[in-house]
Amino acid sequence: MDWSRYWRAPDRPLEAMHAHFERHVYHRHSHDTYSFGVTEDGYQAFRCRGGAHTSAAGMVIAFNPDDPHDGHAADELGFTYRMVHIGPELVSDVLADMAGGRTGPPLFASPVIDDPVLARNLRNLHAALLGGAPALRRDELLAATVGSMVDRAATRRVTAGRAGGVVERARRYLDxxxxxxxxxxxLAEAAGCSRFALYRGFRRAYGMAPSDYQRQLRLRAARRLLAGGGAIGDVAARTGFADQSHLTRWFVRCYGVSPGRFQRAG
Structure with missing residues (x-):
């Protein structure tokens, strides 16, 4: 039986999810946050950065901002996991306050990491967020988690942009x-290339088709409006979805939680 709990900070880009999925299948999507998770039970399988990965109990998941990925249970027993989404600006703030601050935001080379220390830190942070721990304790655990993730698993600097020229023009046009x-x-005319070249180049650079990227932007806009208290039907209309059910279907497919539950988590 599938279930999920969601928590969202009202004042900064910090969210947490606790879920068990047996039948739910995530559509390919990405987040505009760092997304760190730990698998508690079972096996979850997903594709990310051109490869197939499986996270077993005790393993850590690390997605960079805008890392396209999907996800599903690897067997009929399903999997249970905890996930924390941290905005890049919040990660930068945490690192800037630490001794020996880095010159650029971190990148994580592997989306699956077998490290008991990282797993323990993530579980502690997640439990504090969903359990209503005092703000000071949450901030201490956030600093410990981000610091350990960077020190033990991250590349120090961001590399040059993944795409330029026509593909980057297409992305800006959609933005x-x-x-x-x-x-x-x-879109091809705005980018200055053929439709086929644009589709192929966009998928190579960003891991998804332009239409999937556009829908993702709409979903992110919907999240912001929902967090601000907007009615789900109105939010759907304002963000380019055909109706409330259309928004709900894609919201669940990409985020594993309904718009209503996401909104009530604030």
């Missing part, structure tokens, strides 16, 4: 017009 009904021809 500015994600609510519009942008056609393939219009």
């Amino acid at each position: 500015e017009r994600y609510l519009d009904d942008v056609g393939a021809g219009e």
